[in-house]
Amino acid sequence: MSDRYRGYQAPPPPPSRDRASFQGAPGIVGRTASSSTSLSSPSSPSPSIDSSNSSIDQSGPAQNSTHGNQDGVGFTLLSGETIEAAYDVTFNCPFTGLSFNGSLKITNYRLYFRPVKSDYPLILDIPLGFVNRVEKFGGARTPGDNYGIKVYCRDVRNLNFTLSREVGHPRKDIFESLTNNAFPVSYRSQLFCFKYREQYQESGWNVYDPVGEYKRLGLDNESWTISKINEKYALCDTYPQILGLPSAIKNEDLFEVAKFRSRGRIPVLSWIHPRSMATITRCSQPLISVVGKRSKEDENMVSVIMEANAQSHRICIFDARPKVNAVANMTKGGGYESEENYINAEFHFLDIQNIHVMRESLRKVKEMCFPVIEDSRWLSNLEATHWLDHVKQILAGAVKIADKVENHKTSVIVHCSDGWDRTAQLTSLAMLLLDSYYRTLTGFQILIEKEWLSFGHKFNDRIGHGDDKHNDADRSPVFLQFIDCVWQVMQQFPNAFEFNEYFLTTILDHLYSCLYGTFLYNSDKERREHKVKSRTNSLWSSINSKRNLFLNPMYCAELERDLKLFPIASIRYMKFWKGYYCRWNPRMRPQDSVHLRHAQLLTLRDQLQAKVDELNREIMEKSRRNGDQSSQGTSPRDDDNPHSNLSSRMDNMNLV
Structure with a gap:
């Protein structure tokens, strides 16, 4: 095999991204990154968490304001995004049956929950546009932990947050903050898209x-x-x-x-x-x-x-x-x-x-x-x-x-x-x-x-x-x-x-x-x-x-x-x-991860295209030299030129 083709391998998986900085988006209830499309999105969870088919991350710089829990890991606010409220709540995971104490932040764009303990990789990062309705459950005298707020989402999920019954509990405040920001049209306010002003090269x-x-x-x-x-x-x-x-x-x-x-x-x-x-x-x-x-x-x-x-x-x-x-x-x-x-x-x-x-x-x-x-x-x-x-x-x-x-x-x-x-x-x-x-x-x-x-x-x-x-x-x-x-x-x-x-x-x-x-x-x-x-x-x-x-x-x-x-x-x-x-x-x-495989194949295709371009340049250079020789004598026939068929075959591949 020619040296030209040695070491030609599929690209390795992309390196993991910085856990301390990500741009938020249609979030998740997740554990390890096993999804077919594990990518960070405009409201995606931390890169260490599976974002599971959530949408895309932002191209431009976000506002320089980061809010996190005690270990400093938080989320970056989007342009026009502001934190409206923050509460200590308990999230009840519907898959494991476990409960997690943590901080619930409500912005004018998203709901963001992160556990106090970081040993279990769970984050909720959900645009409020996903919220279909918000309901209170339980009463002050209801036995057990059946007291809190339930959030119903348009994309199948339901989220349960339980609260303490202590005097001055914030359930009413949380409910009002969620409904006011999730349903701005009903409360005579603007949808977040009218406040979000990211800049893109092309409209x-x-x-x-x-x-x-x-x-x-x-x-x-x-x-x-x-x-x-x-x-x-x-x-x-x-x-x-x-x-x-x-x-x-x-x-x-x-x-x-x-x-x-x-x-x-x-x-x-x-x-x-x-x-x-x-x-x-x-x-x-x-x-x-x-x-x-x-x-x-x-x-x-x-x-x-x-x-x-x-x-x-x-x-x-x-x-x-x-x-x-x-x-x-x-x-x-x-x-x-x-x-x-x-x-x-x-x-x-x-x-x-x-x-x-x-x-x-x-x-x-x-x-x-x-x-x-x-x-x-x-x-x-x-x-x-x-x-x-x-x-x-x-x-x-x-x-x-x-x-x-x-x-x-x-x-x-x-x-x-x-x-x-x-x-x-x-x-x-x-x-x-x-x-x-x-x-x-x-x-x-x-x-x-x-x-x-x-x-x-x-x-x-x-x-x-x-x-x-x-x-x-x-x-x-x-x-x-x-x-x-x-x-x-x-x-x-x-x-x-x-x-x-x-x-x-x-x-x-x-x-x-x-x-x-x-x-x-x-x-x-x-x-x-x-x-x-x-x-x-x-x-x-x-x-x-x-x-x-x-x-x-x-x-x-x-x-x-x-x-x-x-x-x-x-x-x-x-x-x-x-x-x-x-x-x-x-x-x-x-x-x-199917999405990761696709990314690898696209990188491989780019490598192949670069190789095709290199070969075509070599063929054109040889053709030019042969043309110079033909001015002094008889040029070889195209049929005798092994590079002629190679060039046409490479062109027909159309890998772009």
Whole structure:
């Protein structure tokens, strides 16, 4: 073997970080670092503790103020973060049954608990945006230690803190401090993201350019145009300002169609096939009602969308709801399209349940996963949640849509009731399957910005950022189910995605954390009215400043560029995402760190790329010298040059 290749080994694990300094984030109940993604995050625990898939650490310097316990180990405050209160409490570990006396600090961003004794490595470091509700338990005369405060989190965990019954006990103060800072909107205060002003080299708010994305899809063309008719949100206040619309439809007809579609959400372009010109369009239900109302403008628009695709003389309308729900909506003024009125249209109901069913299903998942997992009843308990049934149904609907567009070259229209929940799940998943660009790190960010944020998924109502109304009927895990579906596709096509699982858990962590303004409010209009882009940071700013943390080392862009994915949407292929739902349980964590392995592979890939570059430089130098010789005599043929094939083979590897 040549000396050039000697000593070429996979990189060793990165050295452990300083225990005395870390930047806080979606925290943990943990012991040793055995998680698949053991990284420090914006609210991550100490590096000596398992951060278990928590989000990302900050790129910029934090405020120079450190608070710790007696041994001086504490946490670094983020920019704009202040300590509001500190109390001596006892934490009851749900996994070990042990109790730990320690200090509970409450800031305007996080809850931080550290035991007085440092011999047991346990830290709680949780953004208050994760808190769903806070309750008192026990009374002054309750026997035993059953007296304190219970914190329920949005990410499965529940935390119990017990207190002393001595005169002047601080339970009321702790309760008020937690609720005031965890639910600032309910107490007429600001979310922390409006106070957090970290500086990044590039702004994540510039990731998505709607005009640029429509141009990437091939607009303007003879059938579709980039329209600014909604620039002042006059057409639909839950749609973005810039829309992809059929060029043959007049503006006045669009306003008539808006009157016939729920919430004014008319059919608009989501994606167009680059070769067949078959399209995915999205909208809300038609306002048919029980009297069978019609709209000639709406019927004509559907016909124009169909005719824009010369490959097919049919159009397929996918209604995400069960048919019985669609019929029931007719009594409320809604309904679904009739084959008699919409010529050459075929209809499919995808049987995806409503937000209330999904909320109840997630509640059962939480009960199954925390704090005790019953091994003997694991499968029966999982089946009883119906969570995988719902995930399968959503994914199956997306596969049907992708199949119609790709294999049947037929344009599709997708809607549910209002077109901002199940519709977003289906269109974004179908686009992910059909367009490899959305499977890149940047492309996935654009997919979320476009199909979820700009088209008005009600993040504020579904999550309840800073709101103490935990029983609100609008709460539902719609976006979580979408991310779960993406994870399911990744399990079947692990090399087709540029990003890794840690990227998905990071997005979900900051869906709740309120550290960034990305997922605030219900629509593009509301975010503009509250000046979110100028007053907060984007999650993509932080993610793109640390791209290597989220890259899949097995991804090869050249091989995946034109690949269409058709996952098997069968319940036997669905997997329960233990890496997310069970990540806080020490018994469920993988012993080998997948995230660490990925980091090693990425480093190895960089080494290979550097070697390829070095070899190519040598080949170019030899070619240059051979060229000099050819000016004085006959140059050797390329076929006789052993380096010629080596160069082309190395170039084709495309390891970057």
